Amino acid sequence: MRVINTKELIPVVNDLVKKACIDLDDNLMNALKQSILLEESELGKEVLETLIENANSAREKQVACCQDTGIAVVYLEIGQEVSWEGANLTDMINEGVRQGYGEGYLRNSVVGDPILRENTKDNTPAVIHTNIVEGSEVKITVMPKGAGSENMGRASVLKPADGVEGVLNYVIETVENAGGKACPPLIVGVGLGGTMEKSTLLAKEALKRPIGDRNPISHIAALEEELLQRINDLGIGPIGIGGRVTALDVHIETFPCHIASLPIAVNLQCHANRHASKVI
Ligand code: SF4
Known part of the structure; x- marks a missing residue:
């Protein structure tokens, strides 16, 4: 059994939150570039070029690529040979989200109660999905989702x-x-x-x-x-x-x-x- 302290998740989630919101991946960037060749409308081509320019600029300046930095959806694919020790796992993920949104100057968009609608002011809690898989590793994916x-x-x-x-x-x-x-x-x-x-x-x-x-x-x-x-x-x-x-x-x-x-x-x-x- 591989033992992982839940605290190890804090810096990982922190980094992934910032990376996801600031740095759109090459797969998406290539798809946007390819789509310009398919677009028939001149205005449509211009929009696609602007989206690419916006994404490049966000990466260069290390700022969010969109003002809506979303609610954090976090996936954990946990190897069945992993055993956890330390503090509550959900709390550690939320601490990573809290730190990532704060350090990245990312907009806090989460309200604590869907009726009363007061902002939680640190973008927690995250929506967390866990899945047990084979092996002794853990794959963490952060997917901020805009409204x-x-x-x-x-x-x-x-x-x-x-x-x-x-x-x-x-x-x-x-x-x-x-x-x-x-x-x-x-x-x-x-x-x-x-x-x-x-x-x-x-x-x-x-x-x-x-x-x-x-x-x-x-x-x-x-x-x-x-x-x-x-x-x-x-x-x-x-x-x-x-x-x-x-x-x-x-x-x-x-x-x-x-x-x-x-x-x-x-x-x-x-x-x-x-x-x-x-x-x-
Ligand atoms: S849907 Fe929301 S997060 Fe996505 S681009 Fe539009 S404003 Fe930004």
């Missing part, structure tokens, strides 16, 4: 008879309803199957995949391609000003489900596709 794109996601339980057409229509309708509000070009995460809550978790998990990556199941990969094509036929375009590039990619994650149900969730990610990971 503009998060607010336009949807979840439902379709009837199995709705079939593939029902799935395609649901995803396309979600993107169409979002229009420019979710700050396209988007990465569209789709969770299909499981139960109502499982599909929403899958939809967000799907956003962690690199742009250009395809689901290993061939008919699901084909659905990803078809959705990308049909979403980009909608004409919403970069930032919603009209154009060809509404989405950079569509990722679908699936899970077995009950014979009588077809849960579906769509989680939209804006062009500030922020996530950073580290393995300890």
